[in-house]
Amino acid sequence: MCNGHDTLKSNNKDLQEVEKQWDRRNFLTKTSLGLGALAFGSLLNSEKAWSNLGNPDAESTAANSFIKNRLGLPHHLPKAKRIVYLFQSGGPSQLDLWDYKPKIKDMFGQDLPESVRQGQRLTAMSALQENFPIAPSIMDFKQYGESRAWVSELMPYTSEIVDDLCFIKSMQTDQINHDPAITFMQTGNQLPGRPSMGAWLSYGLGSDNENLPTFITLITKNMTGQPLYSRLWGNGFLPTEHQGVQFRSGKDPVLYLSDPENYDGNDRRKMLDYLGKLNDVQHDTYGDPEIQARMAQYEMAFRMQTSVPEVTDMSDEPDYIFDLYGEDSRDPGTYAANCLMARKLLEKDVKFVQLYHQGWDQHIGCPEGIRAQCKRTDQANAALIKDLKQRGMLEDTLVVWGGEFGRTVYSQGQLTQSDYGRDHHPKAFTMWMAGAGVKPGFTYGETDDFSYNVVKDPVHVHDFHATLMHLFGIDHERLTFKHQGRRFRLTDVHGHVVNDLLS
Amino acid sequence: MQETSDFVLFLGRFHPLVVHLPIGFLLFAFLLEILARFQKNKALTVVVPLALLSGAISALVACILGYLLSQSGEYEKSMLDRHFWVGIGTTVVAFLAWAIRTDKIKISALQKLKPNMALLTLLVILIGITGHYGGNLTHGSEYLIKYAPFNAKAEKELPPLASLEEAQIYSYLVEPILEQKCMGCHNSSKQKGGLAMHTPNLLVKGGKGGAIFNAGNSAASELIKRVTLAEDHEDFMPPEGKTPLTEEEISLLTYWIDQANADFGITIASVETSEEIKQLAANSLGLDFEGEKNMVSTKLPEVPPVDPELLDELSASGFKIRELVIGASLFDVSLPPNTIPSNQNAQPSLELLLKIRANIIRLDVSENHISNEDLAIVGQFLNLRQLQLEKNPIDDEGIPKLMVLKQLESINLYGTKIGKASLPLFSQLSSLKTVYAWQTNLEKDDITFGNKNLTHPKIILGAL
Numbered sequence: 001m002c003n004g005h006d007t008l009k010s011n012n013k014d015l016q017e018v019e020k021q022w023d024r025r026n027f028l029t030k031t032s033l034g035l036g037a038l039a040f041g042s043l044l045n046s047e048k049a050w051s052n053l054g055n056p057d058a059e060s061t062a063a064n065s066f067i068k069n070r071l072g073l074p075h076h077l078p079k080a081k082r083i084v085y086l087f088q089s090g091g092p093s094q095l096d097l098w099d100y101k102p103k104i105k106d107m108f109g110q111d112l113p114e115s116v117r118q119g120q121r122l123t124a125m126s127a128l129q130e131n132f133p134i135a136p137s138i139m140d141f142k143q144y145g146e147s148r149a150w151v152s153e154l155m156p157y158t159s160e161i162v163d164d165l166c167f168i169k170s171m172q173t174d175q176i177n178h179d180p181a182i183t184f185m186q187t188g189n190q191l192p193g194r195p196s197m198g199a200w201l202s203y204g205l206g207s208d209n210e211n212l213p214t215f216i217t218l219i220t221k222n223m224t225g226q227p228l229y230s231r232l233w234g235n236g237f238l239p240t241e242h243q244g245v246q247f248r249s250g251k252d253p254v255l256y257l258s259d260p261e262n263y264d265g266n267d268r269r270k271m272l273d274y275l276g277k278l279n280d281v282q283h284d285t286y287g288d289p290e291i292q293a294r295m296a297q298y299e300m301a302f303r304m305q306t307s308v309p310e311v312t313d314m315s316d317e318p319d320y321i322f323d324l325y326g327e328d329s330r331d332p333g334t335y336a337a338n339c340l341m342a343r344k345l346l347e348k349d350v351k352f353v354q355l356y357h358q359g360w361d362q363h364i365g366c367p368e369g370i371r372a373q374c375k376r377t378d379q380a381n382a383a384l385i386k387d388l389k390q391r392g393m394l395e396d397t398l399v400v401w402g403g404e405f406g407r408t409v410y411s412q413g414q415l416t417q418s419d420y421g422r423d424h425h426p427k428a429f430t431m432w433m434a435g436a437g438v439k440p441g442f443t444y445g446e447t448d449d450f451s452y453n454v455v456k457d458p459v460h461v462h463d464f465h466a467t468l469m470h471l472f473g474i475d476h477e478r479l480t481f482k483h484q485g486r487r488f489r490l491t492d493v494h495g496h497v498v499n500d501l502l503s
Numbered sequence: 504m505q506e507t508s509d510f511v512l513f514l515g516r517f518h519p520l521v522v523h524l525p526i527g528f529l530l531f532a533f534l535l536e537i538l539a540r541f542q543k544n545k546a547l548t549v550v551v552p553l554a555l556l557s558g559a560i561s562a563l564v565a566c567i568l569g570y571l572l573s574q575s576g577e578y579e580k581s582m583l584d585r586h587f588w589v590g591i592g593t594t595v596v597a598f599l600a601w602a603i604r605t606d607k608i609k610i611s612a613l614q615k616l617k618p619n620m621a622l623l624t625l626l627v628i629l630i631g632i633t634g635h636y637g638g639n640l641t642h643g644s645e646y647l648i649k650y651a652p653f654n655a656k657a658e659k660e661l662p663p664l665a666s667l668e669e670a671q672i673y674s675y676l677v678e679p680i681l682e683q684k685c686m687g688c689h690n691s692s693k694q695k696g697g698l699a700m701h702t703p704n705l706l707v708k709g710g711k712g713g714a715i716f717n718a719g720n721s722a723a724s725e726l727i728k729r730v731t732l733a734e735d736h737e738d739f740m741p742p743e744g745k746t747p748l749t750e751e752e753i754s755l756l757t758y759w760i761d762q763a764n765a766d767f768g769i770t771i772a773s774v775e776t777s778e779e780i781k782q783l784a785a786n787s788l789g790l791d792f793e794g795e796k797n798m799v800s801t802k803l804p805e806v807p808p809v810d811p812e813l814l815d816e817l818s819a820s821g822f823k824i825r826e827l828v829i830g831a832s833l834f835d836v837s838l839p840p841n842t843i844p845s846n847q848n849a850q851p852s853l854e855l856l857l858k859i860r861a862n863i864i865r866l867d868v869s870e871n872h873i874s875n876e877d878l879a880i881v882g883q884f885l886n887l888r889q890l891q892l893e894k895n896p897i898d899d900e901g902i903p904k905l906m907v908l909k910q911l912e913s914i915n916l917y918g919t920k921i922g923k924a925s926l927p928l929f930s931q932l933s934s935l936k937t938v939y940a941w942q943t944n945l946e947k948d949d950i951t952f953g954n955k956n957l958t959h960p961k962i963i964l965g966a967l
Contacts, residue, residue: 064821066814072829077803081835208823324966386966392893392915392939473828477733 073204074473079437079502081208081396083468084342084353085197086381088373089182090225090360093137093407093422094430095451096370099169100141100150103449104409108417109133112410116452123176125363125412126423132410134450135420138367147441154374157382163441164385164394165432166501170445170454173405173426173461178226178361181404181426186232188465188490195236195481197465198352200490201472202242203235204479208349211307213245213300215352216345220376221249221333225358233354237483240293241300244354247341249333253312257305265305272302311348312341324387326379336380343387346397360403363412364421385434394435398471402431409450428454431464437471439503459498466495470502515572522565522637526630528558529597533623540620551619552605559597566594576711578640579692586636593629600626643692667781667790668772672763673703676784680752681706684741703767718765721757730756751783751802804886804910806861808832813858820855827864834859837867837891845872853880860884867891869915875901882907893939894918899925910934917941923949929960941965 095101112132126132139152142159149162158165175181180190187194195203198215207214217233233244247253259265276295283291314332317340322329328336335357342353357377362369381401388394406429407422414421428447434440446456459467469476469490476495480487532554539547569590573583600622602608638647664670681689681700688695689710698710709715709725716724729740730748741747748756759765762774771784784790786802809832814824821842825835836856843849849872856863857880864886873881873895881890882904890911898920905911912934922944929938940962950962 064819066811066818066824068811069826069829074826074828077828077833208825383966389963390917390939390941390965392891392913392917392937392963395889395913395915395937395939 067206069206071204071479073479075475075478076470076473078471078473079396080398080471081436082346082349082351082353083201083398083400083472084346084384085355086339086377086384086399086401087182087186087354087356088360088377088401088403089228089356089358090178090362091181091403091405091407091424091429092360092373093362093366093370094169094428095407095409095422096137096139096366097152097154097374098150098167098430098432099428099447099451100152101136101409101449101451102141104134104136107134108136109415112450112452116448116450118453120427120452121176123424126408126410129412132408133415134409135366135411135415135422138418145441147443149441149443154371155378157379161382161385161434164389165434165442166438166440167430167432167443168445168459168464168498168501169428169430169443169447170456170458171402171406171429171431171461171464172454172458173429175405176424176426178404178424181424182226182228182232185402185404185461187234187236188462188492192229192231193236194488195238195242195490196231196233196244197468197490198233198244198354199235199238199242200469200479201352203238203481204474205351205472208351209307211303212311212345212348212350213304214350215242215244215354216350217244217246217354217356218338218341219246219249219356220335220338220358223358225361228356228358232356237488238481240290241296244352247312249338251332253332253341254304254308257308268302272298307348311344314340321387325383328376329380329383335377336383339380339384340387343384343393346388346393347391362407362422366407366420366422367418388435396436398436398438398468399434400431400468401433403429405429406451409452425452428452433501437503438501442501444498444501457498457500460494462491462495463498465491467498467501470497511571512575515568515570515574518565518568518572519641521561521568522634525558525562525565525593525597526634528554528561529623529626529630532558532600533627536620536623552601555597555601555604559594559601562590562594562597566590576697577694579694582636582640582644582692586633586640589629589633589636593626593633596622596626596629640692643687643690664788664790667785667788668770670771670784670788671767672759672769672771672774673767676755676787677759679787680748680755684746684748684752687745688741716760716765719761721760724760727753727757727760749802751786754780754783755787803828803831803833804861804864806832806886809834809859809862817855817859820852822856832862833864833886834862835865835867836863838871840870840894841872843871843873847872849873849877850880853877857883861886863887864910865889868895870894873897875904878902878904881905884908886910888912889914891915892919897921898944899923902928906931908932913937913939915939916943919943921945926950926962929962932960935960937961937963939963 110133112134117132137152139154141150141152143149144151144159145161145163147163149165149167151159151162173181173184175184175190183192184190186196188197198217202214215233219228230243230246233246235241235243248255275298279291279295282288283295314330314337321340325336325340328334329340331337335355338355342355345353357373359373359376360370385394385399388397388399406425406427408425410423411420412423428451444457445454445459447453448455466476469479476489476491476497480489482488532551535547535551535554539545539551569587573587599608600619603610603622604619635647661674664675670676686700687693689698689700691699691701694710696710696712698715699705707714712725715726715729721727729738730753732739734747735743739747758776758780762776762780763769771781776784817836818824821838823837823839827833827835838852843852849868853868853873856866860883863884866881866884866887866889868881869891870893873892875897878892878897878901881887881892885908887908888910890905890908890913893915894917896919897916899922902921902925905914906928909932911932913936917939918941920943921940926945926949929935938960941964945962945964947964950964
């Protein structure tokens with residue numbers, strides 16, 4: 001079939017020369033790819049995942065036999081089975097939301113002492129500023145719940161659930177600009193090319209639902225801000241099927257799932273089987289592992305034809321659920337609707353649901369901007385926690401809220417009594433987690449009076465990653481992938497599990 | 504102590520290999536001599552001199568290698584000396600036997616005694632003695648007779664305890680750990696790294712690197728450092744291939760060094776002891792311990808391994824099985840919703856699972872038409888920690904059947920018909936932390952007394 005070139009032989013002398021070369025080249029590609037395929041085979045994590053491809057019964061047999069984890073995972077008893085990561089892109093101001101700093105109330109407009117800034121690198125946006133006037137938050141803070149956690153007036157719904165949350169006030173990152181910082185947060189490295197957290201988990205632990213992708217990304221529609229590239233949920237050098245699948249924000253989360261007009265789809269299974277055979281031939285010839293990854297994707301798409309319409313159908317959600325998540329949740333593609341969708345996907349045992357919400361980059365007009373952002377997200381965040389909790393899912397679902405960095409205490413641009421802007425700040429910011437295996441109603445770490453430096457229990461992004469892996473039963477130092485001659489891991493050569501956060 | 508060069512040790516380690524050559528050669532000479540006598544076949548004795556000479560020379564090589572090996576300083580002096588001298592004796596006698604046999608030496612008095620046979624017999628005896636001393640050196644003097652029928656079990660019997668508090672921390676908790684996991688290499692005859700642990704004095708003395716613990720400071724104690732390193736670290740103890748200490752065992756060692764100041768006589772009662780340690784101690788001594796409140800043992804249950812084919816079989820009948828800790832045979836099992844249709848009895852399906860009932864610690868059979876009667880089967884999964892029964896036709900009558908699940912930490916009953924009658928039962932399950940009871944007959948008023956909530960376990964109702 002595709003081996004036709006083997007029979008191509010010419011009488012022409014010149015052509016014969018060319019053919020010879022071709023053969024040698026062919027030999028080289030085939031052998032090198034073949035070796036690559038051998039190596040790849042040893043990296044696959046589930047014994048039976050591939051053996052049935054191209055076999056008409058693949059779906060049923062693969063799903064109906066016990067699949068032992070080939071990577072020797074989990075290393076210890078996992079607390080978390082799935083995760084929803086509510087990524088707040090742009091860098092939400094910890095100073096206006098969680099990190100209450102009453103001492104600077106009467107330092108309004110004073111220059112930030114050099115002893116605090118300590119020559120800290122600034123972005124190009126405020127590096128040229130002549131002074132750094134302190135801008136105390138104009139938001140009203142109160143303590144809530146039995147845990148007496150501080151929350152600003154901007155998050156009224158979240159303040160109701162603080163006893164389920166675990167705040168980390170001492171997050172630190174290495175990066176000061178959006179793209180490297182968000183890449184760092186999602187992949188453990190500032191440069192593009194590494195696998196994202198979700199891809200690592202998919203690679204390490206495999207799927208819990210054969211009919212849906214293991215890693216799904218949802219992005220709030222109609223938001224502007226720093227761009228989000230698909231590499232943030234990419235597989236890097238891990239096998240392709242571990243990349244996150246982005247659902248579109250809107251009514252039709254996955255396009256072209258329904259059959260075109262005048263086609264009933266009855267012979268699609270047959271068609272895929274023949275395609276599978278052709279691809280098998282191709283794979284036997286070239287041994288390219290990506291052919292198998294592609295075949296797996298076709299099969300996944302086939303199963304998604306039934307599974308996706310089912311899971312994205314909101315019509316069976318009662319009104320009180322929409323009321324819980326807020327009015328927006330009826331409008332597909334909004335943050336609230338995505339939170340609700342996330343719950344439905346998690347219910348179906350999708351392992352990693354990643355939400356992105358842009359627009360937290362308040363360089364100017366911070367109070368107004370952040371107020372609007374909270375309005376779009378606060379109720380849905382709280383609703384998601386409550387909804388997961390009442391279904392018992394918070395028991396083994398991890399919820400993470402946070403951005404790529406924090407914001408400065410000094411005002412970028414004009415400071416007035418009611419308005420200020422805030423620049424990027426990597427040295428201290430706040431995140432929260434909830435659910436599986438983390439301490440509820442707990443606050444960890446402290447910043448100084450300016451929310452500028454961490455003074456107690458710093459948690460670096462690498463530590464956060466290590467802790468997250470730990471909750472899934474993975475020793476972050478032992479989940480590695482060899483690529484270009486070196487073993488890589490999510491935490492590179494860093495990271496410590498923050499045991500104090502674990503329940 | 505002077506450091507021995509690596510090369511000397513490298514050669515020395517061939518000693519255990521080479522010693523078998525003289526044993527073989529000399530026994531063979533003995534055998535030939537006897538056969539020759541019985542069968543009156545002179546021809547057989549022709550090779551005896553050769554066997555004797557090979558035996559003698561290889562014995563000499565073994566002696567030299569043995570001397571090199573002894574330079575490691577890992578062997579107890581007096582036992583080593585005995586092995587050393589008898590070994591040399593054997594070699595000398597072997598050469599002597601060869602010399603007499605080949606008439607290199609002629610002593611008329613000895614000729615008459617049929618000296619070959621006599622000397623050969625002596626050789627065999629000497630080989631036996633040398634071998635025995637050598638074996639004692641490598642395996643310890645108790646090795647050979649430990650399981651002998653005549654050997655009354657020499658294990659130290661500790662007097663039984665009336666209560667946990669009066670247990671001496673060292674003898675009851677620490678020593679058994681060291682004995683089981685370390686003393687195989689750190690004992691009277693084998694002192695790897697110059698360290699012996701079988702008496703308190705030697706334990707205090709430490710090894711080549713000096714003291715191995717720092718009373719009151721486990722973090723600065725070599726003993727703790729060695730057992731908490733990464734498992735593939737060169738210095739990790741016990742070395743590769745031996746069973747590492749469990750987390751519980753490490754906690755107990757740490758407790759002894761920190762809280763008990765590494766004292767050898769002190770009892771649990773006389774030092775500050777956390778609830779957790781008491782629990783661990785009770786587990787290790789097989790005593791009951793009622794913790795202050797709902798203490799759950801964090802230790803994973805030890806369960807028999809499961810035949811992979813059985814797992815395939817269960818998967819084929821619809822169960823999804825995930826291994827929770829690799830190699831521990833502990834599973835999370837779930838049945839996708841509505842696998843069991845409403846008109847069908849769930850019992851046969853659940854009974855399939857009974858074959859691995861000890862291995863399941865999380866079970867999810869939500870939304871599968873499980874009835875009160877079926878819970879009698881669920882109640883047999885004694886190691887369950889997390890149980891999901893939501894959206895099943897269950898009510899208060901079913902709950903008593905679950906009261907045997909002493910390890911249960913959370914139970915999901917949302918969307919069932921349970922009500923107030925089950926509340927007292929939940930409180931009786933001491934390890935139970937959370938009950939999910941949204942959309943049941945339980946209401947907010949049922950779980951509030953005055954303005955106080957029921958504290959154990961937590962009952963989670965709906966958000967609205």
